[in-house]
Amino acid sequence: xxxxxxxxxxxxxxxxxxxxxxxxxxxxxxxxxxxxxxxxxxxxxxxxxxxxxxxxxxxxxxxxxxxxxxxxxxxxxxxxxxxxxxxxxxxxxxxxxxxxxxxxxxxxxxxxxxxxxxxxxxxxxxxxxxxxxxxxxxxxxxxxxxxxxxxxxxxxxxxxxxxxxxxxxxxxxxxxxxxxxxxxxxxxxxxxxxxxxxxxxxxxxxxxxxxxxxxxxxxxxxxx
Amino acid sequence: xxxxxxxxxxxxxxxxxxxxxxxxxxxxxxxxxxxxxxxxxxxxxxxxxxxxxxxxxxxxxxxxxxxxxxxxxxxxxxxxxxxxxxxxxxxxxxxxxxxxxxxxxxxxxxxxxxxxxxxxxxxxxxxxxxxxxxxxxxxxxxxxxxxxxxxxxxxxxxxxxxxxxxxxxxxxxxxxxxxxxxxxxxxxxxxxxxxxxxxxxxxxxxxxxxxxxxxxxxxxxxxxxxxxxxxxxxxxxxxxxxxxxxxxxxxxxxxxxxxxxxxxxxxxxxxxxxxxxxxxxxxxxxxxxxxxxxxxxxxxxxxxxxxxxxxxxxxxxxxxxxxxxxxxxxxxxxxxxxxxxxxxxxxxxxxxxxxxxxxxxxxxxxxxxxxxxxxxxxxxxxxxxxxxxxxxxxxxxxxxxxxxxxxxxxxxxxxxxxxxxxxxxxxxxxxxxxxxxxxxxxxxxxxxxxx
Numbered sequence: 001x002x003x004x005x006x007x008x009x010x011x012x013x014x015x016x017x018x019x020x021x022x023x024x025x026x027x028x029x030x031x032x033x034x035x036x037x038x039x040x041x042x043x044x045x046x047x048x049x050x051x052x053x054x055x056x057x058x059x060x061x062x063x064x065x066x067x068x069x070x071x072x073x074x075x076x077x078x079x080x081x082x083x084x085x086x087x088x089x090x091x092x093x094x095x096x097x098x099x100x101x102x103x104x105x106x107x108x109x110x111x112x113x114x115x116x117x118x119x120x121x122x123x124x125x126x127x128x129x130x131x132x133x134x135x136x137x138x139x140x141x142x143x144x145x146x147x148x149x150x151x152x153x154x155x156x157x158x159x160x161x162x163x164x165x166x167x168x169x170x171x172x173x174x175x176x177x178x179x180x181x182x183x184x185x186x187x188x189x190x191x192x193x194x195x196x197x198x199x200x201x202x203x204x205x206x207x208x209x210x211x212x213x214x215x216x217x218x219x220x221x222x223x224x
Numbered sequence: 225x226x227x228x229x230x231x232x233x234x235x236x237x238x239x240x241x242x243x244x245x246x247x248x249x250x251x252x253x254x255x256x257x258x259x260x261x262x263x264x265x266x267x268x269x270x271x272x273x274x275x276x277x278x279x280x281x282x283x284x285x286x287x288x289x290x291x292x293x294x295x296x297x298x299x300x301x302x303x304x305x306x307x308x309x310x311x312x313x314x315x316x317x318x319x320x321x322x323x324x325x326x327x328x329x330x331x332x333x334x335x336x337x338x339x340x341x342x343x344x345x346x347x348x349x350x351x352x353x354x355x356x357x358x359x360x361x362x363x364x365x366x367x368x369x370x371x372x373x374x375x376x377x378x379x380x381x382x383x384x385x386x387x388x389x390x391x392x393x394x395x396x397x398x399x400x401x402x403x404x405x406x407x408x409x410x411x412x413x414x415x416x417x418x419x420x421x422x423x424x425x426x427x428x429x430x431x432x433x434x435x436x437x438x439x440x441x442x443x444x445x446x447x448x449x450x451x452x453x454x455x456x457x458x459x460x461x462x463x464x465x466x467x468x469x470x471x472x473x474x475x476x477x478x479x480x481x482x483x484x485x486x487x488x489x490x491x492x493x494x495x496x497x498x499x500x501x502x503x504x505x506x507x508x509x510x511x512x513x514x515x516x517x518x519x520x521x522x523x524x525x526x527x528x529x530x531x532x533x534x535x536x537x538x539x540x541x542x543x544x545x546x547x548x549x550x551x552x553x554x555x556x557x558x559x560x561x562x563x564x565x566x567x568x569x570x571x572x573x574x575x576x577x578x579x580x581x582x583x584x585x586x587x588x589x590x591x592x593x594x595x596x597x598x599x600x601x602x603x604x605x606x607x608x609x610x611x612x613x614x615x616x617x618x619x620x621x622x623x624x625x626x627x628x629x630x631x632x633x634x635x636x637x638x639x640x641x642x643x644x645x646x647x648x649x650x651x652x653x654x655x656x657x658x659x660x661x662x663x664x665x666x667x668x669x670x671x672x673x674x675x
Contacts, residue, residue: 105490215558
């Protein structure tokens with residue numbers, strides 16, 4: 001899968017390309033808005049990693065242009081600007097995610113994959129944490145490569161948690177995901193399903209833990 | 225010296241003074257004009273009377289002058305009526321004819337007198353005013369005097385003069401007052417653009433440094449002031465811009481090399497080396513980030529209009545720090561108001577404050593314990609931990625920049641709580657700390673509720 005890195009610091013661009021290669025991605029590197037504009041017009045990339053402060057202009061301007069032309073390419077913005085208004089400004093300009101330098105390479109890869117796993121994007125169907133695996137295509141859960149049978153709602157909760165690996169999923173998000181916006185949901189319904197899912201996973205030997213962040217939401221992580 | 229706060233009151237005052245002065249001057253001028261006009265009418269009438277008397281002068285058969293007045297004129301000059309009188313003076317100043325009882329001249333005879341003269345003379349307790357007209361009858365020159373006793377003057381003319389103020393004069397004052405009211409209205413209208421400019425000026429502040437006063441509608445006389453104010457604002461905005469640019473430039477110059485370093489470490493093969501270097505670079509990045517936050521805070525202004533839902537801000541922070549806490553075997557929880565709690569302020573800034581409190585709490589608690597966020601409907605958010613708490617003598621120190629309890633401890637900059645305090649100040653709020661029983665600290669960030 002090919003990515004485009006637009007970053008004027010060549011050293012950083014090359015290191016990122018190298019790091020991404022070990023994670024299984026090929027990356028092309030450009031350093032100006034002008035070049036990026038030309039190349040994006042003719043070449044297809046799975047995602048764009050865009051630095052904001054470029055020598056011939058602002059990366060956000062390029063981003064707005066892309067969105068105006070309805071180009072849906074996932075864009076991950078890298079920036080040295082960590083100011084109060086910068087993040088909001090970046091996301092409003094059409095960035096899918098926003099990383100302030102310096103960032104961990106793992107974080108970049110994780111955020112990238114979160115974008116690439118969105119419906120309609122390119123990344124494979126398999127989500128994995130430790131020995132737990134979830135195939136988004138046929139919604140099949142496996143532990144140690146052994147297919148498992150979970151209820152529809154347990155599966156829905158697990159899918160949401162695994163798609164947001166490393167991040168907290170709010171209780172509201174889980175509610176919306178399994179019940180939709182229709183009808184009344186019993187206040188403890190989500191807790192009941194999470195509890196059941198946790199029990200199922202532990203009984204079947206999955207080395208993961210579903211954490212409850214009281215008042216906030218849930219998070220799935222590798223068991224310690 | 226009288227001092228006036230407003231231009232309108234100054235104008236009203238000056239206008240009242242002008243009205244008073246104008247009223248007095250106008251009265252004097254009008255009464256002078258009126259007196260002048262009545263005197264003119266009187267003089268003209270006297271001159272005509274003298275001429276009429278002259279027409280009846282003739283030279284008789286004996287060569288003497290004769291005066292033959294018709295009966296209506298004789299009535300006019302009768303002693304009984306007593307109002308008008310005449311006299312005819314000869315070349316040597318002798319009185320030839322007189323309507324007066326004692327056969328005297330009305331005015332002292334003057335043979336050098338011109339063709340027409342207007343005279344006034346006191347006779348006993350009466351004052352006679354009239355005209356002297358020179359006339360040639362045959363070969364003789366005479367002066368005919370006609371006069372009126374001022375004590376018996378024409379009542380009509382006297383009435384006009386006397387009643388002038390009662391009937392006409394009072395109108396001038398209201399007219400001048402109406403003029404004053406119209407003037408005030410005109411002036412208020414003329415000042416309208418200034419009032420509008422003032423309203424715009426009220427909205428100018430550090431949060432909106434780009435606003436300028438409009439000069440288009442402003443009267444030319446005031447425009448230099450408005451332009452000068454705008455130029456002053458330009459300079460202030462430039463100052464803000466330079467400070468912001470510095471923060472942005474510093475951020476770029478510091479974060480880019482850190483980013484290169486961080487990525488270079490992330491692709492190292494040697495696991496042990498990678499772990500150690502990562503910890504170092506993360507500590508460095510943390511310090512840089514907090515220093516930049518402080519630099520930004522020093523130039524930051526909270527928009528008075530802005531508001532934030534404290535509950536959702538706290539919730540986002542909890543989501544953000546939960547993975548870090550879990551990685552250290554600690555837990556995070558959020559409780560308190562289930563509904564949005566709107567407070568005045570910038571959501572991103574408030575998030576930073578709560579995040580610093582949270583990170584501080586997580587760093588000071590043992591694995592297995594929980595850091596709790598409590599959002600209250602009165603606009604406060606508390607962060608509770610089970611750590612060692614704060615000694616009384618440290619209570620003030622902990623909010624100082626770069627203060628640390630244990631200087632040997634890694635990963636702490638001593639900036640986090642000073643950032644929280646600065647953000648609280650910017651939001652007209654407060655940050656307080658108290659110890660919990662049996663152990664732990666409770667940091668409370670109190671903000672101003674939004675309407």
